[in-house]
Amino acid sequence: MTTFHDFLRGNQRFLLTGHENPDGDCLGAEVALWHLLRALGKTVNIVNPDPIGRSFDFLQRHTPFSHARPDEPLPDFDAVVLLDCCQLSRTGLLGPRLVQKKPTFAVIDHHVGSERGDGSICYVDSTAAATGALVRRLYRELDVPLPMAAAEGIFLSLVADTGWFRYSNADQEVFAMASELVAAGVDGSRIYDALYRRNHPDSAGLLADALHRHRLALGGKLAIACLDKALMDRAARADFDTDAVLDPLRSLEGIEVVALLKERFDGTVKCSLRARGDVDVQAIVATFGGGGHKKAAGVTMRMPMAAAEAAIEAAVQQSLLALGGTKRT
Numbered sequence: 421m422t423t424f425h426d427f428l429r430g431n432q433r434f435l436l437t438g439h440e441n442p443d444g445d446c447l448g449a450e451v452a453l454w455h456l457l458r459a460l461g462k463t464v465n466i467v468n469p470d471p472i473g474r475s476f477d478f479l480q481r482h483t484p485f486s487h488a489r490p491d492e493p494l495p496d497f498d499a500v501v502l503l504d505c506c507q508l509s510r511t512g513l514l515g516p517r518l519v520q521k522k523p524t525f526a527v528i529d530h531h532v533g534s535e536r537g538d539g540s541i542c543y544v545d546s547t548a549a550a551t552g553a554l555v556r557r558l559y560r561e562l563d564v565p566l567p568m569a570a571a572e573g574i575f576l577s578l579v580a581d582t583g584w585f586r587y588s589n590a591d592q593e594v595f596a597m598a599s600e601l602v603a604a605g606v607d608g609s610r611i612y613d614a615l616y617r618r619n620h621p622d623s624a625g626l627l628a629d630a631l632h633r634h635r636l637a638l639g640g641k642l643a644i645a646c647l648d649k650a651l652m653d654r655a656a657r658a659d660f661d662t663d664a665v666l667d668p669l670r671s672l673e674g675i676e677v678v679a680l681l682k683e684r685f686d687g688t689v690k691c692s693l694r695a696r697g698d699v700d701v702q703a704i705v706a707t708f709g710g711g712g713h714k715k716a717a718g719v720t721m722r723m724p725m726a727a728a729e730a731a732i733e734a735a736v737q738q739s740l741l742a743l744g745g746t747k748r749t
């Protein structure tokens with residue numbers, strides 16, 4: 421059986437990609453892997469389904485990013501690495517174009533069940549806090565020194581997926597890695613400023629409006645917010661990340677689950693779930709074909725907003741009932 425190391429050493433031209441609307445973990449892991457492969461003497465291009473958000477543009481000082489444009493050919497590649505996801509369906513219109521070239525597909529991911537995705541070779545650990553942490557492990561295993569740009573990418577991955585070290589996945593590996601990255605020169609507060617302190621003037625109003633859309637259900641255990649197309653449009657114009665409503669809602673006393681439903685331009689509804697306590701939101705979205713982690717998961721639902729809202733509320737209710745006397749963290 422080919423090991424993941426053999427896969428990295430045995431191919432020459434790599435294309436790195438991830439899910440649509442790449443987040444900090446996806447982008448940070450791509451940065452780190454780009455520099456690892458360059459150190460191994462490989463040709464490597466990052467081609468995402470979407471452009472990177474403005475708040476992440478500091479990454480481009482040291483690492484070239486591109487995104488797939490329908491009218492432009494892709495760079496040549498023999499191997500594709502999917503990061504922070506395991507299914508080509510998550511890469512939008514890019515997926516079929518990649519398949520056409522018949523490359524070897526590999527997956528580096530930390531989501532539950534990612535071994536069963538589209539990678540013929542996988543580097544998966546669902547206990548890892550971030551995909552970037554897995555790329556850090558690869559540096560160590562291959563004995564490649566970590567350059568500054570890669571250190572910054574891994575730091576971004578860690579803070580993106582642990583909520584700046586606040587979530588329960590912020591384990592010993594995360595803090596050990598963060599310590600080592602800061603020792604290597606990563607400036608956390610500068611990254612924080614780049615990510616969160618350059619917001620569009622409309623973003624305060626958008627946060628207020630988005631929060632205003634929430635209601636409490638199931639005796640105060642579920643907070644559910646539905647963002648219609650009009651609000652999503654305004655958010656897109658201001659480059660406002662509507663996930664910002666998740667934490668304030670999760671902070672309410674008594675909350676077990678937060679559900680954020682976003683209406684997309686194609687009529688589908690993107691549902692993000694966050695849990696406190698013992699509810700397994702990965703299990704809930706799995707019944708609708710989604711995936712993720714026990715405390716953070718998502719799914720795209722092909723139904724009108726009202727139907728999606730009702731379906732999610734019913735599924736959360738069932739999950740709470742199954743837990744019986746629900747405990748609280």
Ligand SMILES: [Mn+2]
Binds near residue numbers: 446550
């Ligand atoms: Mn991730």
